[in-house]
Amino acid sequence: MTDLYQSQRAMRAMRRAAMQRGVIAILDVGTSKIACLVLRFDGPEAFRDSDGVGSLAGQSSFRVIGAATTRSRGVRFGEVDAIQETERAIRTAVQAAQKMANVRVDHVIACLAGGAPRSYGLAGQIEVEGSTVSEQDVARVMAACDVPDFGEGREVLHAQPVNFALDHRSGMADPRGQTGHQLACDMHLLTVDGNVIANLLYCIKRCDLELAGLASSAYVSGISSLVEDEQELGAACVDMGGGATGISIFMKKHMIFADNVGLGGDQVTSDISKGLQVPLAVAERLKTVHGGVVATGMDDRDLIEIGGETGDWELDRRTVSRAELIGIMRPRVEEILEEVRARLDGAGFEHLPSQQVVLTGGASQIPGLDGLAPKILGQQVRIGRPLRVQGLPQAATGAGFASAVGLCLFAAHPQDEWWDFEIPADRYPSRSLKRAVKWFKDNW
Amino acid sequence: MQQMTSSSNAPRRDPAPSRLAYRMQRLLLTPFFRRLLWVGLPALVLSLVVGIYLSDQARRDGITLWVNDLKATVRERPEFMVKLMAIDGASPGVSDDIREVVPIDFPVSSFDLDLPRMLRDVMALDAVAKADLRVRPGGVLQISVVERIPVAIWRNDDTLDLLDDKGHRVAPLAARAERPDLPLIAGRGAERAVGEGIEIVSAAAPLAERLRGLVRVGERRWDVILEGGQTIKLPEDEPVRALEQVLALDEAQDLLARDVSDVDMRNPRRPTVRLGEVAAETLREIRVMELGAD
Numbered sequence: 001m002t003d004l005y006q007s008q009r010a011m012r013a014m015r016r017a018a019m020q021r022g023v024i025a026i027l028d029v030g031t032s033k034i035a036c037l038v039l040r041f042d043g044p045e046a047f048r049d050s051d052g053v054g055s056l057a058g059q060s061s062f063r064v065i066g067a068a069t070t071r072s073r074g075v076r077f078g079e080v081d082a083i084q085e086t087e088r089a090i091r092t093a094v095q096a097a098q099k100m101a102n103v104r105v106d107h108v109i110a111c112l113a114g115g116a117p118r119s120y121g122l123a124g125q126i127e128v129e130g131s132t133v134s135e136q137d138v139a140r141v142m143a144a145c146d147v148p149d150f151g152e153g154r155e156v157l158h159a160q161p162v163n164f165a166l167d168h169r170s171g172m173a174d175p176r177g178q179t180g181h182q183l184a185c186d187m188h189l190l191t192v193d194g195n196v197i198a199n200l201l202y203c204i205k206r207c208d209l210e211l212a213g214l215a216s217s218a219y220v221s222g223i224s225s226l227v228e229d230e231q232e233l234g235a236a237c238v239d240m241g242g243g244a245t246g247i248s249i250f251m252k253k254h255m256i257f258a259d260n261v262g263l264g265g266d267q268v269t270s271d272i273s274k275g276l277q278v279p280l281a282v283a284e285r286l287k288t289v290h291g292g293v294v295a296t297g298m299d300d301r302d303l304i305e306i307g308g309e310t311g312d313w314e315l316d317r318r319t320v321s322r323a324e325l326i327g328i329m330r331p332r333v334e335e336i337l338e339e340v341r342a343r344l345d346g347a348g349f350e351h352l353p354s355q356q357v358v359l360t361g362g363a364s365q366i367p368g369l370d371g372l373a374p375k376i377l378g379q380q381v382r383i384g385r386p387l388r389v390q391g392l393p394q395a396a397t398g399a400g401f402a403s404a405v406g407l408c409l410f411a412a413h414p415q416d417e418w419w420d421f422e423i424p425a426d427r428y429p430s431r432s433l434k435r436a437v438k439w440f441k442d443n444w
Numbered sequence: 445m446q447q448m449t450s451s452s453n454a455p456r457r458d459p460a461p462s463r464l465a466y467r468m469q470r471l472l473l474t475p476f477f478r479r480l481l482w483v484g485l486p487a488l489v490l491s492l493v494v495g496i497y498l499s500d501q502a503r504r505d506g507i508t509l510w511v512n513d514l515k516a517t518v519r520e521r522p523e524f525m526v527k528l529m530a531i532d533g534a535s536p537g538v539s540d541d542i543r544e545v546v547p548i549d550f551p552v553s554s555f556d557l558d559l560p561r562m563l564r565d566v567m568a569l570d571a572v573a574k575a576d577l578r579v580r581p582g583g584v585l586q587i588s589v590v591e592r593i594p595v596a597i598w599r600n601d602d603t604l605d606l607l608d609d610k611g612h613r614v615a616p617l618a619a620r621a622e623r624p625d626l627p628l629i630a631g632r633g634a635e636r637a638v639g640e641g642i643e644i645v646s647a648a649a650p651l652a653e654r655l656r657g658l659v660r661v662g663e664r665r666w667d668v669i670l671e672g673g674q675t676i677k678l679p680e681d682e683p684v685r686a687l688e689q690v691l692a693l694d695e696a697q698d699l700l701a702r703d704v705s706d707v708d709m710r711n712p713r714r715p716t717v718r719l720g721e722v723a724a725e726t727l728r729e730i731r732v733m734e735l736g737a738d
Contacts, residue, residue: 070459088458088460089460091460091461091463091466092459092460092461094466095461095465095466095469098469098470098473099469102473103473104470104473104474104475207466208466208467208470
């Protein structure tokens with residue numbers, strides 16, 4: 001656990017250094033596209049020295065000065081599949097964003113969708129030393145959480161204390177300074193496959209960039225797509241991406257669950273490609289231009305030219321009706337939503353007070369999805385698009401940029417994670433001064 | 445048709461920048477490198493060109509010559525020429541001295557005049573209290589001088605000097621008789637207390653024709669020397685009042701006309717007189733007579 005502390009703390013320090021320098025890059029490595037945003041931290045809130053969230057949810061501290069998107073290469077199911085290809089794609093995006101921003105960026109905050117994320121709920125309890133809860137008590141209670149055996153080769157991506165309880169009072173955000181005897185803590189731990197992270201890190205390092213933060217894309221899409229009361233009352237964000245669909249459940253402004261379905265828009269495209277015997281590029285065009293999930297009588301008469309360049313007239317002049325296209329797409333979209341439903345049920349989503357589901361991500365833009373999704377996910381479903389942030393180009397405000405925008409918010413105002421708190425004194429190396437001070441305090 | 449399809453199937457160029465191009469772009473976006481490229485490189489090229497051009501001795505000499513010619517043509521314009529010197533407020537002797545210490549061959553360009561140095565030279569003359577140099581329009585070097593006014597004669601070991609009221613030497617004096625109007629002062633440190641000495645002399649106006657001079661004793665107090673070696677010893681503090689006291693005594697009892705060699709006023713509350721040798725002898729004889737011979 002110590003090396004995890006070290007690496008995550010180092011990342012936090014690097015993020016702070018980058019904010020001091022004023023420029024940081026956001027990298028969303030997705031299956032279908034790679035987006036890079038360059039943020040400049042120079043707003044009035046940037047150097048305000050206070051706790052809490054600044055005005056406009058902390059967004060007024062930064063603006064987007066460069067944005068670039070490129071088609072993703074070498075990524076499958078949100079995981080790096082071919083390192084060289086991914087590195088080239090990242091280079092393309094970063095170079096274009098730098099060119100637009102006209103500034104060099106050295107620090108990057110990245111997110112990844114794949115890696116089979118797994119959520120764990122942790123609980124810990126200690127007796128408070130002294131009468132009031134101190135920083136050290138908080139550190140100790142978090143250290144007291146019994147970490148489950150999440151298996152060899154898995155890395156912790158997020159570890160957030162979501163709830164503190166002091167004696168009989170639960171639901172506290174910050175117990176410091178309060179009086180009590182027993183301090184308990186609930187923590188949400190998200191682990192992903194270590195190799196997936198290592199591959200992404202390798203790609204980023206090959207681009208001469210330094211990683212200043214890493215986040216799960218399901219989490220950051222939730223930050224950007226859920227409005228504040230949805231995050232507070234409980235809601236699920238379903239980020240339907242190209243190769244993977246991320247699910248995150250928020251409650252009391254904390255993520256309490258995250259999961260990943262390895263299905264997405266690319267499966268729909270490949271279904272169309274197989275079903276209509278067309279190349280993937282054509283299938284993608286058919287999907288985005290003519291696609292849908294609810295067929296009407298009109299769609300039977302709506303004939304779509306498939307086109308082709310084989311030279312075979314019969315093959316190149318084929319047409320399909322839109323109803324046929326919908327007939328291919330709908331089962332796959334239903335399958336994705338069913339899978340999401342199963343994951344939500346497994347997480348106990350039906351026990352939450354609010355059953356709000358927000359669909360976002362590129363694949364949520366299929367026309368008619370807002371009619372199909374309520375049949376599977378329950379009545380409270382809406383199609384969400386990310387928050388507006390200052391300076392974001394119009395082309396990057398769509399639902400497909402939910403995780404990129406969420407990463408901007410994450411960079412500006414990261415939620416307290418385990419490594420942001422103090423390390424308990426007895427975990428310091430034995431020669432540390434803090435340990436000596438604690439021994440002195442205990443004995444005199 | 446076949447050709448068209450084959451051209452469209454030609455391997456497409458990779459849109460990704462090469463690693464080198466990517467690094468190059470990042471380097472060019474680095475602020476330091478940018479400044480180096482846009483400021484440093486032109487500066488380097490410019491300095492290189494100038495350096496190569498100037499590396500030849502003949503070219504350097506040519507440039508120096510050209511600059512000197514240019515300077516000379518400007519400074520020798522008639523507008524800048526100074527043709528004569530005018531001295532105001534100096535007596536003939538002092539003005540001769542000034543002409544001696546500021547030797548200028550007119551006409552001369554005003555750029556070649558070192559006015560501060562000339563001012564320093566003029567101020568170094570003892571007789572000059574204040575000097576003011578300027579080049580007046582019309583090519584006249586104007587020197588305005590305020591002379592020192594001698595108020596006393598200072599007798600040194602074997603020379604006589606004139607002093608002004610600040611104790612500054614004005615001019616040497618060949619003989620006391622040249623300036624009978626000025627009082628004579630002597631003694632070590634006398635020049636530093638000229639002001640006080642003048643006050644004493646002016647207070648001693650009733651004794652003017654008998655006054656020989658003042659002597660500074662021990663760099664702290666004055667002795668007034670009268671004709672015939674009579675001495676009035678004055679105290680350090682308020683010597684003028686002590687002197688007035690002596691003058692009052694003289695007025696009332698004709699003190700100084702008697703055979704008194706010293707009047708000691710060093711303690712003003714207890715004036716003491718020392719009798720002359722003859723008077724002292726006489727006084728002793730009178731005392732002996734009064735007491736009866738032993």
